[in-house]
């Protein structure tokens with residue numbers, strides 16, 4: 335009888351094992367299904383195509399909030415060389431770096447925001463790319479802020495930020 339009981343419990347144990355495997359299979363199916371859940375609002379889809387889409391013109395809408403964000407990012411990443419007002423006289427330049435051109439040159443005034451995004455993404459001439467430090471959304475914000483600088487000079491983004499568009 336004891337042997338029979340032992341065999342019965344072994345069979346149950348085996349059943350338990352296969353049950354566990356089935357739960358694993360269910361769990362992995364759930365993981366696959368998660369991809370079909372719609373992307374919640376306010377989040378950014380991941381992957382190469384989403385990345386490319388984020389860089390494609392016309393980019394995000396040019397809002398006062400975007401300009402304020404762009405100024406903040408510009409001051410952090412670009413002003414060391416380009417200067418706070420974009421004249422190409424940032425503090426790095428005074429330490430021996432060849433100065434970048436002023437944003438107020440005719441040729442640079444004519445740049446579209448998308449072209450400035452390109453410069454940030456790929457670099458240009460002596461300027462290194464900033465793709466690894468500046469995400470696509472921030473590149474558009476910076477590009478629009480550069481256009482804002484060219485049109486009105488420094489300080490305008492804060493007025494834009496507090497005024498209704």
Ligand code: HEC
Pocket residue numbers: 408411412413414415416426432433434435442445450453454458459460461462464468476477480
């Ligand atoms: C380390 C210094 C440095 C930093 C930081 C820097 N740049 Fe530049 N940038 C340069 C130099 C130098 C040039 C001139 C490149 C050339 O023509 O060889 C340049 C050129 C440019 C141009 C003109 C491109 C053209 O068509 O001639 C734009 C626009 C520009 N930078 C935007 C930016 C933005 C936006 C940022 C911040 C994300 C930035 N740069 C950060 C040094 C820098």
